[in-house]
Structures are given as structure tokens and as C-alpha cells.
Amino acid sequence: MSKPVTIKDIARICGVGVSTVSxxxxxxxxxxxxxxxxxxxxxxxxxxxxxxxxxxxxxTETNTIGLMVRGVGNVFFQxxxxxFQTELEKNGYSYAIHDVNEDDxxxxxxxxxxxxxxxxGIIFLGGRLTARHESLTDLNVPFVxxxxxxxxxxxxxxxxxxxxxxxKEGYRATNYLIEKGHKSxxxxxxxxxxxxxxxxxxxxxxxxxKDHGIERDQDLVAYMRSDIPEFTxxxxxxxxxxxxxxxxxxxxxxCISDMVAFGAYKAxxxxxxxxxxxxxxxxxxxIDLGRFMYPALTTVAQPANDLVSATTDLxxxxxxxxxxxxxxxxxxxxxxxxxxxxxx
Numbered sequence: 001m002s003k004p005v006t007i008k009d010i011a012r013i014c015g016v017g018v019s020t021v022s023x024x025x026x027x028x029x030x031x032x033x034x035x036x037x038x039x040x041x042x043x044x045x046x047x048x049x050x051x052x053x054x055x056x057x058x059x060t061e062t063n064t065i066g067l068m069v070r071g072v073g074n075v076f077f078q079x080x081x082x083x084f085q086t087e088l089e090k091n092g093y094s095y096a097i098h099d100v101n102e103d104d105x106x107x108x109x110x111x112x113x114x115x116x117x118x119x120x121g122i123i124f125l126g127g128r129l130t131a132r133h134e135s136l137t138d139l140n141v142p143f144v145x146x147x148x149x150x151x152x153x154x155x156x157x158x159x160x161x162x163x164x165x166x167x168k169e170g171y172r173a174t175n176y177l178i179e180k181g182h183k184s185x186x187x188x189x190x191x192x193x194x195x196x197x198x199x200x201x202x203x204x205x206x207x208x209x210k211d212h213g214i215e216r217d218q219d220l221v222a223y224m225r226s227d228i229p230e231f232t233x234x235x236x237x238x239x240x241x242x243x244x245x246x247x248x249x250x251x252x253x254x255c256i257s258d259m260v261a262f263g264a265y266k267a268x269x270x271x272x273x274x275x276x277x278x279x280x281x282x283x284x285x286x287i288d289l290g291r292f293m294y295p296a297l298t299t300v301a302q303p304a305n306d307l308v309s310a311t312t313d314l315x316x317x318x319x320x321x322x323x324x325x326x327x328x329x330x331x332x333x334x335x336x337x338x339x340x341x342x343x344x
Contacts, residue, residue, distance in 0.1 A: 005046045013042050017101060019112045028112070065093050065315070066119045068110055070100045070127030074231060075259055076285040076302065077125060083308040084123070091316060093120065100127065107138065114141055121315045124148055128196040142318035146311040147302075149196035160318060162310045162328045164302055166197050169332045170204025173254050173282050173300045176334055178212050181343030182252040182280065185209070185220065188239050188260050191230055192223040198230070201256045201284065219248045224260070231256075236263025244271050251280060251343060258283035258290050258299055265293060276341035286335055295338035306330040 011018045016035065023031045024039040042048070065088055069077060081097070088095045098113050100106050110122055122143040145161040177185050187205050190198015202221070209216055222243040224230045236255060243253070244267060255261035261283035268279055275281055275295055283290060286301020310328045317323060 005048045007048070010039065010042050010046065010048050013046070014039050017109070019098075019109050022116070023108065023112055028108075031108070063093050064117050064119055065095045066110065066113045066117065066122040067095050067097045067125060068100050068106060068113070068122060069097060069125045070106065071125075071231070073229070074126060075287050075289070076257075076304070079287060080125070080304050080308055083304060084312070087308055087312040091312070110139060110143075114139060121319050123311055123315060142315055142322070144311050144315045144318075146307060147197075149200065157327065158325055160314050160325050160327075162307055162314065162330065164307075164332050165329050166200035167204040167207070169284070169300050170201030170254070170256070171208045172204070172332070172334060173201075173284060174205045174208035175212075176298075177252045177254065177280065177282060177340065178208060178214070180252075180280070180340055183214055184217075184250040185214075185252045185254065186222065186243055186248075186250040187220065187254040187256070188222050188224065188236060188243070188264060189256055190224055191226045194223075194230075198224075198256055201254075205254055217248070219246055220250055231259055233259050233263035233266075236260030237267050238263070240264040240267035241270075244268070251278075252340070253279060253281055255281060255283050258285045258287045258297060261297055261299070262289070262293065276339050280340040282340060286333075290335075290337070293339070298337045298340045299335050301333050301335050303330045303332060 007018055007021050011021045014021065016039065020031065020035065021039055024036040025043065067084060071077060084095060096113070096117055098109065100109050106124065106127065110124070113119065114122065119141050121141050122139065124143060124145045126147055128149045143160065145159055145163075147163050148161065149166070174185060174187075187202065189202040189205075190196065206216060220243075222239045224235045224239050228235055228238070236259065239260070240253070240263065253264065255264055261281055264281060265275060268275055268281070273279055281297065283297045283299035286299050290297035290299050307330055310330060314326060314328065
């Protein structure tokens with residue numbers, strides 16, 4: 001006897017997320033008509049039967065905080081999960097992690113999770129706020145944006161948010177290299193049309209060059225590939241190979257994440273070059289694995305504990321009593337290790 005069809009099977013067949021299938025089955029008016037029609041046709045064709053008992057069990061859950069993660073594979077975010085778990089459980093809450101893909105409508109995903117799990121609050125981790133398309137005020141529970149990029153101050157002012165200043169910290173990384181005597185500095189940036197974290201860190205890089213009278217050279221700006229996941233070692237490796245193939249000389253490179261830097265290490269070594277003798281490397285995030293690279297990676301470390309603590313405190317205060325929106329900026333720190341050479 002063949003196994004019964006699951007909701008994941010229907011999602012795969014239709015090329016949509018599991019929550020989209022759930023919304024279609026529950027007649028969510030926000031879902032597109034053609035998408036709903038496609039899903040319901042698949043449900044009928046493959047004789048999918050929703051698990052009502054499981055749904056009813058979920059509906060009885062209380063004191064749960066939803067953690068909406070855009071970039072669930074992000075190693076820095078993975079290091080934050082146990083911190084969130086500790087803070088939430090200490091205050092009597094459980095939590096449910098929900099992976100949000102780049103193409104998913106984060107508001108719809110959040111509203112669905114809110115209904116299914118009867119959430120007390122939501123934490124949005126990573127990604128970008130697009131106020132024109134997402135009216136987060138439609139949510140019926142308190143929420144906090146943590147490390148969520150935004151295009152301008154006005155767009156974030158209506159929401160509770162906790163983050164670092166990515167432009168400022170991108171400046172810090174570049175300024176550090178300049179202070180060590182480097183003048184020809186490359187950068188592995190985000191995707192070319194990125195308007196999120198990668199763009200903000202790139203803008204910090206440009207501003208540091210300008211403040212030190214160093215002319216901007218677009219040949220030294222390498223954008224991550226768009227056909228594979230960004231902020232990964234693979235993307236860092238391939239982007240660094242592309243950068244080196246241009247034949248442009250540089251003594252240092254800013255990598256906008258540590259994972260990207262790890263990939264860059266491999267490309268540099270394969271080219272017969274040494275770190276930091278030939279090329280100095282600085283990363284971003286401060287993930288623990290950087291200590292074990294050879295040489296150990298100098299990096300701008302995001303304050304994971306501060307970010308988590310500020311986020312949960314802000315959420316708890318708003319669960320207790322609705323307050324005026326707050327925006328909290330946490331400061332990063334520069335961890336000096338062995339991957340940057342001083343040029344005299």
C-alpha cells in the first residue's frame with residue numbers, strides 16, 4: 001500500500017510553501033485565485049486528507065512565540081537559536097521556528113502561523129522590511145524585527161526593531177584595513193541589486209574609502225552570484241575566484257559575512273597566494289568557527305547576546321502592555337586575529 005499524501009507532497013507538486021497549501025485549504029482570501037485553484041486541484045487529484053487531529057492539537061497551544069527566519073541556514077542565526085530558546089523558556093514561553101524563503105510573503109506566513117499556533121508574539125529574524133507590500137500592523141499579536149534590513153528610517157519607525165548599524169559596521173571593517181596601511185581594498189558584497197544588509201555594508205565600505213581620500217574602483221567590487229544562496233562559503237569561493245581573475249591587484253578584501261570569507265580563503269590559496277602575506281581578509285558576524293580558520297579570521301562581530309536580549313525584552317514588554325514602537329541599535333565589536341597584515 002502506498003503511503004498517504006502529505007501536505008509537504010502537495011507543496012512540492014505545486015511548487016509552493018507548506019503554509020501556502022494550508023492557506024488555500026483554509027480558504028484564506030489573501031491567497032491568489034490561480035494559486036488556490038492549482039493547490040485544490042492537486043489536493044483532489046492526489047486524495048490528500050488534512051490531518052484534522054494535528055490541527056486541533058496545534059490550536060490548543062499557548063504561550064508560544066513564533067520565530068520567523070528568513071535565512072534559516074545562516075550560521076550566525078543558528079548560533080542565536082539557543083540564546084532565544086534560553087530567554088524565552090526562562091520567561092515561560094516556548095517557541096516555533098518557521099523558515100521563510102526569499103520568495104515567500106512573510107506577512108501571510110506570519111498570519112498563518114499566528115492562527116495555527118495561537119501565538120503570543122512573533123520575532124522576525126533576518127530579511128528585509130518592505131513597508132509598501134507588508135502591512136505588519138495587520139498582525140494581532142506583538143512583534144519585533146531583529147536584524148531586519150530597512151531602506152530608510154521612516155519605514156522602520158512604526159515598528160519595534162533591534163539591529164546593528166550595518167553601514168556603520170561596514171565602515172568600521174574598511175576603516176580598520178586602511179588604518180593598517182591598506183589602500184587597495186576589494187570587497188565581496190551582496191547580490192548586485194541587493195537593497196538589504198549587503199547594500200548597507202557596501203555603503204559603509206564606500207564611505208570609508210571616501211573619508212580617507214581613496215578613489216572608488218568598481219573593479220574591486222565583486223557582487224555575490226545570484227544563482228546560488230548568498231552569504232555562503234560556496235558563493236564566497238566563486239566570487240573571490242571571479243575577483244582574482246580580473247587581474248586587479250589588491251592587498252586586502254572585506255567579506256560581508258564570515259561564511260563568505262571562509263570560501264574566499266580557499267580561492268586565495270588555490271591561486272597560490274597566502275593570507276595575510278599577499279591578501280588580508282576581514283569578515284563579518286563573528287561566528288565561532290572563525291577562530292579555527294588558518295589564519296584565524298579577523299571579523300566584525302555582531303553582539304548575538306545583546307541582540308537576543310534586547311529583542312526578547314522588547315517583545316515581553318509589549319505582550320504585557322502595548323507601547324510606542326522602539327528601535328534599538330546594538331554596537332558590534334572588531335575581533336582582531338591573524339588574517340590582516342600591517343603595511344608600513
